[in-house]
Amino acid sequence: MPGGRIVAKAEYLQPGGSVKDRAALAAVEGARARSSLLPGQTVVEMTSGNMGAGLAVVCGVLGHPFVAVMSAGNSPERATMMRGLGAEVVLVPQIEGTPGKVTGRDIGAAAHRAREIAEERGGFYVDQFNNPDCVAAHETTTGPELRAALERIDAFVACVGTGATLIGTLRDLKRHDPRVLGVAVEPRGAAVLAGEPVTKPAHLLQGTGYGARPPLWDDSLVDEFIAVSDDDAATERAALGRRGLYVGYSSAANVVAARTLLAGGRLQTDAIVATVLCDTGLKYQPSEAL
Numbered sequence: 001m002p003g004g005r006i007v008a009k010a011e012y013l014q015p016g017g018s019v020k021d022r023a024a025l026a027a028v029e030g031a032r033a034r035s036s037l038l039p040g041q042t043v044v045e046m047t048s049g050n051m052g053a054g055l056a057v058v059c060g061v062l063g064h065p066f067v068a069v070m071s072a073g074n075s076p077e078r079a080t081m082m083r084g085l086g087a088e089v090v091l092v093p094q095i096e097g098t099p100g101k102v103t104g105r106d107i108g109a110a111a112h113r114a115r116e117i118a119e120e121r122g123g124f125y126v127d128q129f130n131n132p133d134c135v136a137a138h139e140t141t142t143g144p145e146l147r148a149a150l151e152r153i154d155a156f157v158a159c160v161g162t163g164a165t166l167i168g169t170l171r172d173l174k175r176h177d178p179r180v181l182g183v184a185v186e187p188r189g190a191a192v193l194a195g196e197p198v199t200k201p202a203h204l205l206q207g208t209g210y211g212a213r214p215p216l217w218d219d220s221l222v223d224e225f226i227a228v229s230d231d232d233a234a235t236e237r238a239a240l241g242r243r244g245l246y247v248g249y250s251s252a253a254n255v256v257a258a259r260t261l262l263a264g265g266r267l268q269t270d271a272i273v274a275t276v277l278c279d280t281g282l283k284y285q286p287s288e289a290l
């Protein structure tokens with residue numbers, strides 16, 4: 001049994017139910033500070049559901065109408081939650097994925113429609129994949145919070161959607177201790193950041209693993225890549241649930257990868273591996289595990 005400790009920030013407890021609340025707040029506050037978003041102006045974003053829930057919370061509080069544009073392949077629970085938080089939700093039909101399994105091309109179709117709606121309504125398009133405020137959110141909050149909570153951090157492990165969580169957090173952690181190992185988690189069969197071809201574009205890790213290098217990616221911060229299969233993520237998700245942690249598949253993939261890293265022998269036996277539990281399990285349908 002390898003030694004070491006896995007510690008995870010419970011991002012599923014955020015008001016919007018995911019780690020994306022941090023990026024949502026930073027993007028809206030940044031745009032307001034620069035006056036690229038004016039009081040009362042509509043906000044539009046393409047989302048896998050989590051960024052949309054975060055933006056719905058932030059826009060509701062700050063008085064902006066919000067339109068969330070989502071692939072119909074993301075779970076209906078996400079649309080329900082966003083609507084409940086005050087968002088208008090536009091669903092875009094899938095191009096190649098199946099319900100619960102959303103590919104990069106499905107996301108591309110949703111992004112295209114979101115840009116059109118922003119144009120039509122004179123709205124502010126958040127553009128999370130290209131918005132540096134989203135990375136800065138983690139550099140100024142997730143990283144410092146982890147450092148404040150832990151006596152030492154040997155590695156930070158995270159799934160990659162826009163890459164904001166991984167890159168922003170590592171930017172802070174490595175600035176304070178360059179020995180921190182940066183680890184990207186990818187779906188097995190769509191591990192493009194590790195340089196592998198996409199053989200399985202549809203996978204269970206909703207919100208991550210779109211088969212392309214995100215524009216905000218920074219190779220210099222990432223030391224290792226770990227691919228996680230749907231089966232391993234589903235098994236771990238069930239195991240986490242039995243320990244009182246009702247989270248989604250990307251959270252489980254992060255834990256699988258953290259354990260793989262500890263078992264790999266690259267770190268010392270009392271290593272502390274930090275990660276995030278990205279979103280709540282309430283955002284998924286039981287059929288998505290099939």
Ligand SMILES: Cc1ncc(COP(=O)(O)O)c(C=O)c1O
Pocket residue numbers: 018019020048050051159160161162163164165166206207208248250251278279
């Ligand atoms: C469930 C889930 N996990 C992980 C991520 C990845 O976060 P990031 O965009 O910061 O890479 C997302 C992003 O939407 C997500 O929805």
